[in-house]
Amino acid sequence: MADISLQKTLRIGVDVGGTNTDGVILDPSRANDPQTRGILAWHKAATTPDPSDGISKAVTNLFTSANISPEQVATVTIGTTHFVNAIVERDEARLSKVAVIRLSGPFSKHAPPCVDWPDDLREIILGYYALVKGGLEVDGELISDINENEILEHCEEIKKRGITSVVVNGVFSPIDTVERQEERAADIIRRRIPGCDVVCSKEVANLGFLERENAALLNASILRFARKTIKSFQKPVRQLGIKCPVFITQNDGTVLSGEVASRFPIKTFSSGPTNSMRGAAFLVQGEDKANADGQGEGMMVVDIGGTTTDVGLLLPNGFPRQQAAYSDFSGVRMNFSCPDVKSIGLGGGSIVRKGDTFSIGPHSVGYKLTSESIVFGGKTLTATDCAVAANPALGIGTPELVQGALTQDEASVYETLVKKKLEKIIDTMKTSPADTAVVLVGGGAIIAPNQLRGASKVLKPEWSQVANAIGAAIARISAVVDTIRSTETQTVKQLLAEISDEAKAKVIAAGATAESVKIVEVEELPLQYVANKTRFVVRAAGDFDLSHTDTIAELSSEQASEQQETESEQPFQQAATGRQNKKQVGKEAHQVDISTYKPDVRNRVWHVNETDLSWISTGCYILGTGGGGSPYPHMILLRQLLRAGATVRVVSPEDVEDDAAVGCGGGAGSPTVSIEKLQGDEMMEAQNELYKICDNQATHMIALEIGGGNGLQGLTLGASSNMDLPCVDGDWMGRAYPTKWQTTPVVFNERQPIWSPICIADGNGNVVVMPKASSDRQVERIMRAALSNMGSQVAAAEPPVTGAEMKRWVVENTISQAWRIGRAVARARQENRLETMAESIIDECGGSASGKVLFKGKIVGVQRTLRMGHVYGECIIEGTDVSGSDYHTTGKGREQQFTGRIKIPFKNENIAAVKILDGQEEGVLEKQEDVLAIVPDLICVIDAQNGEAIGTPEYRYGLLVMVIALAASDKWTNSERGIELGGPKAFGFGHLEYKPVGTFVKPVSVIDEFNVSG
Template identity: 60%
Template sequence: MTVPMRRPHLRIGVDVGGTNTDGVILNPEKSSDPDRGLVAWKKASTTKNPSDGIFNVIQEMFEQPNVDAQDVASVTIGTTHFINAVVEMDRSRLAKVAVIRLCGPFSKDIPVGIDWPPRLRSIICAYRGLVDGGLEIDGSLIEELDEDALRRECEIIKSQGIKSIVVVGIFSPIDVVYRQEERAASIIREAYPEADVVLSKEVANIGFLERENAAVLNASILAFARYTIHSFQEAISRLGLRCPVFVTQNDGTILPASSAARLPIRTFSSGPTNSMRGAAFLTQDLKNSQGEAMMVVDIGGTTTDVGLLLPNGFPRQAAAYSEIAGVRTNFSYPDVKSIGLGGGSIVRRGKDGQLTIGPDSVGYLIQEKALAFGGTVPTTTDYTVLDQPALGIGDLSLLEDANIAADLPEFKAKVKAMLERIIDSMKTSPSDIPVVLVGGGAVIAPDRLIGASRVIKPNWSGVANAIGAATARVSGVIDSIASTESRSVAQVIEEVSQSAIDKAVADGAERSTVTIAEIESFPLQYIANKSRVVVKAVGDFDYSRADLLNCAAPVDGDSILRTQDIDMVEFVRDSIHSELPDDSVPVVDKPMVMTAEYIDNYKPNVANRQWLLSETDLDWITTGCYILGTGGGGSPYQHMLRLRELLRAGATVRIVSPWDLRDDDIVACGGGKGSPQVSIEKPYGNEILESQTELYDYLKVKPTAVISLEVGGGNGLQGLILGASANMDIPTVDGDWMGRAYPVSHQTTPVVYETRATMIPSCIADGNGKVLLMTRARTELDAERAFRAALSTMGSHVGCAKGPVRGADARRWVVENTVSLAWRIGRAVARARAANRVDAVAESIVEEVGGARSARVLFRGKIVGVERATKMGHAYGEVTIESTEERSTHEGKTAGTADRLVIPFKNENIYAKKISACGEEEVSMATYHLSSEQILAIVPDLVCVIDALSGEAIGTQEYRYGLLVVAIGIAASEKWTSTQRGIDIGGPKGFGFDDLEYVPLGRFTKPKSVIDEFDRVV
């Protein structure tokens, strides 16, 4: 009789933290049982060599009854090992990286690591090569791949001894036809077989600079990652296990160990995610599974991490961009806030007599240094043990001798207040929310917290992170730009969803378990019948797939290590047993912190009526420009980087008052025109300056000053960039033609004052050989329509040079001092951050633009809906914000339904309409239309939406569900509101809302000039 082979069914999860290494063995077939299928668990101090800690934890779990190694189906490991190497800027574990861009004429002025911390940039970013290649947003070629140039770049890189190479092509994530990155990698491997080659499209999605940054970080730690993953596999092999080894990644799903060795950056934020996924598993029988969000508070040895667990069981994600060690990337990270409160946090009295907790911690040395273990350092664990002797931790008598009992009430109140404050900052509404406490330090938290509908401390919460690792699933993400010309958006989403499901299956998911977890879809401005669609599918790993089990622990010398990893192996092995020499001790960059004192004492450099820009000025102007963009104009971030590089290279940026212009001055004007989605992926080239050069070569004159077309968004910095360029070297006027951002360039003040075309001739250039010069037009609207029609054939983004105007006309038409206004708004945001008062940043902005008579806070809330469509090249849509402020009923209770604010937009926000809820406990969506409605602000007045957590502007393309925001209304310049023509062009009729009338928000206050305030004679 043949005995049937026993099917492995147990899953091991291990999470390696800075203080503890936690492990669990789970039987997923019994996850609904009272014990959640938990077969064994172990918590131990993290070892210097993490693989030793993993081995020890699993080995000790195997010593428990009813555990057989033959029943183990998989081991999943979560680790902060890789991100620590980057955060610590450990030169010994970070390789130098060369980048080859497939970019045609674009990005030549952008160094690799342009926005990195200087020390990290010097360690990693070693070389940049530019090769013809890249795609436009519609999938057409910018240039054919120049294979000969690519081979020449390989020789240069090889001669410099660089063995890590990143290939990044413009719009490569949508390149399914030419496959330029793949072809480039094949050529590089032929020419330089010893090198590691990383394709940017395999690392991250659309967003060129951020994707390049992520790919460079990934390439830098490849050798170290291979060694680390190999050591993990060796530990599993020593335990006699022959099962797949996985590593958890940032979004709560898993990567096979071999894939993690290629893409270690995807594991950087797995720690907090593991804890949140573990919390979801441990609370699966509660309301969370029926549609209730929960706040997860993970208290470790050093920090407390707090994040919102959505009803789908995954963490709420942060904004589109995340920073890793000061490097901006486009990974979707869990939205987690941390404070210095943990089980090992040091408790002391400050000089002011107040009890302080953390942020420093004894960490994994707690059993040596804490009072309860015979040490000399008072920690939160000591106070907790004193308060809860039944915990049985340490020696209670040692605490009684330490004389800390008198501080216990103050300690408990302090811990409670710290937790309540961070929970409140993460909530999306004022309503109470369930709070789940997990982590080894969860015992320090009280059983009741203000803002929590209930406090849940589930069994095995101390190893929730390991449980999250053991229960992690497989994902497939597709980020694509698709045509909707012959298909509906719904059909496109269905097709992309199927591709995401197929990708999840290809990565190891069992098809029958795969579901769609997230869908994002939005049309692209100025690009007909194109939408960007992002879909994420998740499912359980298919353990029947023999083709996927090759990620098992290495046997008989089989290894993911490469020859070039030997030096790394020897270094790491040596470092485990000895301290690093003094010259190898990682030194973390300490960037200049913009303190409240620095901000209050800062004075811009203004002399003899000229304002010379500094980097501080630039930071503040950038923030202010995006806020004044009223949701449009595109992010100024990339333009800020370019201008900052010019400053650092010695360029002088001069700003002058419009009132200092002479009558016969020739004032140039220019900026970018096209879809903001293009600028996210296609870096700037020379198109804006090229359009100016072509125009003035035609006119055979030289401008004496330059003014920005619009202060709002990215174009708000273009005047400064043009003025500082070596070709022009002229001052920039403190003002613009809009005082905000508008969708089209005929919505400008010169058009308000003149019916004829005043800025003709005009020129547009795509930076890739196409130039269009318009010498005649009856009106600015005619010119605008012609240029818009040409956009799609010129890459959907061009540089635009408007015809020059006389200084006398500039003084008559200008919306004055708008660069000063952007500076003041940015300074207000910086000051609010420095003082930890971002909650009041909206009020600070209101004060800067004239106070209550000129502006007001319109609404605070959470985005609960976004609709988008593209018409005539513009992004039309509507965002709905639900109030997070409590509203009282006649009985004194909070109403069951909150007020809402609806903001329609056409690239820019058009108006803000408040819809008051009727106050009933149960109100349908239809009821909102019957409730009272009031337009709070309407164009040409400004409707600005800012992130409630940072004070930064949020563009219409960045609107998404769950963001906490504040809407602000600002009175428009009298250049728009003093005449009916101005109101017709810049008001609701200019956006197609003929049935709406402009009602002023308040009285315009002229911005105060920085030049007038700070000028000195030298």
């Protein structure tokens, strides 16, 4: 190639993968050239054990191929999988022991660090933990201030254990801009343990106490290895005479400086798919309305490899869509932002099977494609063989070898299946019904058709095999501000302006030019039960400021030199510890053969174990009808009690004596608070205070509501050592409702009020006892008023009722019902038949006469607003195929296909499911004939991809869902009062009539079915 001016404008991108190291050198000034895209040279070779060798070879090759000199290079950006691989491979040579200091006061004691991790990873990483004073409420008030002496005492123990990595995690630390508790604690630790790596959780992730801590722990564990690795990345750049900054890609399509990446290596996790998406967008700019800088429309990127197809949506802002809530890395649950990428078992090496059914994948010959595939002389029929048979001109292998491998009918079925699988995953990722451009990259892209339903066009660009390195070369700088602010004295518009300025300032501080910085993402989420509080998430992005390139390069060199003095050299190849092949335990350890599993029921007492608990938890969230909050943190607490030796017992309502005293307790408050301020002893404290003024002590416990997190509270209270009581198989709702007066004892109205006396406790030394109230509605009003001044989360203890009253009022066998629903979901997963999971759930709840599948489709719209402490809104769902079927068979289809749209209005919980007719305003709910189901019947929205319930706070664009309706308990529907309290009128739809979706069937008791006498 011709010489290029020695002006510093060129960018080098390198992707260091587990298999290959890819590189490109790019001239941004020529990026719009349709012939070259500014790509001066590209390189692909096997990754070397020491990544510096591979990077050096790649860059040297690029210089030679492009005929350029080091003086022309403005930036070098590197993407890597090394850090996440250290976690996946359980490599003790690359992972350090970590201590955790929690600033949580009396909270979170029942869910210690790494409580839900796989056992082998917890054993490698967690070295010590302590719970100390500290933490904030959601409104910024102190739970308690930190105590320096307390922290210093734990520093002594950490030093004795030889641990040099510490995580500090404080309750609501992401909104702590005044007290700076985490920062102050970190300073104390560094003074006492010189040279110690201290990671403040708020710098790693956002709201979600356990998940943020998990991310900070993984980050702290790989810090030492990250410094060495990044130094090895910087070394060849310096040796080759390149005087420019070395950046590392993070998983949102932007970069980190080497120094920042050395402190937060976790931010590089999952950057590979993002780099591919950004690179693909760059390659097709001009051919589509979208481009790599985010102007125009978004696009779908489909990366087809040898085994899997990975699909992600590149938004109009030029960045990948991020996952909405939680992510999972190697069995560790985190709220750390990562790209929303979905994968299916379809690739060039996918094995094709013929017979009664015709299937493609998910098994693959993988890297053995060139030896096992028929077109290369092997004997295994693969997707590549089928593609070559259909189009010998592809020039792959020996096309003659696959002649006759497929009949004409089989070839047609093959093409149909590949097309269907790609169309389905693309549709899953779309956020609107409109067609979108699809870009195919990866070596397996040859198997994809040139036209796809839902695609405005299908593009297969040149240089797609190094799209990941291209994405690294063009990466930008970004920053996110995720915070909770008060709307009492400022408008949302004013707050957004302030937060946007904060986000822009962070981007400029990270190295972007001020004139290039733009706000690319804004989200606002009002907090229920919290007065005048809204959560804001604002992302800003900008281009590099290269005017200080030499200064940045010298700084990087100085830092690398300092690190070299303090860090001993170690080989980068995986250590042969034997740990990598050890069977992982934890989440996987409790899998059972569902077809033969029987719960432990002896003498009509059900002894709940961890398997039962997992299924009950899944069922509780589905029965929550969108509300009740996730049972996950409550399940973790109860599982800890089981592991500590507690007995969790369930008895049938009919076996409870008439003169028994059946107590009750549950939580009230905002789900946002519950994910941050984990339960302490407030539930038991409320019970203890209540029984100081109650005449009789409880002999049994019962759940207030089976739906959501409270569905487990009766079990938890009964298992507590202070009580050790059996829990009744039933509850006071049969679902979840937003208010305390929407309960079956209030429906029966045999005494008024039923929920007085009552006691609430916030776990931080504040208790409210209400000995007397005029009505249950007043109990609700007064409790909600106190709630806002008690941290927006309390535990409530309700007075016991007699066994005779319980039998009249209870919705029976709902723990059994939750267990059966959870078992149905687990079985569908185990047998890989999620497409019929909704029908299986209905079968477990009484069959087709007692419920129905209302709809299957994709969420395409969500609206929310806050009124009187409750989040109101509606969810719009568009009909589509959610089966996920990967095979073709003759005969009738196995499931009903849904078309059109429905909407689900909600007030914390789902209120109704309503057809949207052509020309109808989506926010209107007027015509009776449009109503598919309405309260008190249960309207449940379930994730079609995994069977988990989706709560109303989790509704987001693009989720594939199944909507089912279950007939409400006859305790609600057998009286006008029940329908008045729990039906349409109670939610502001008094003009609509309740019409049941079916006939209620009493849930089948686990105790009755599985009891063993003797």
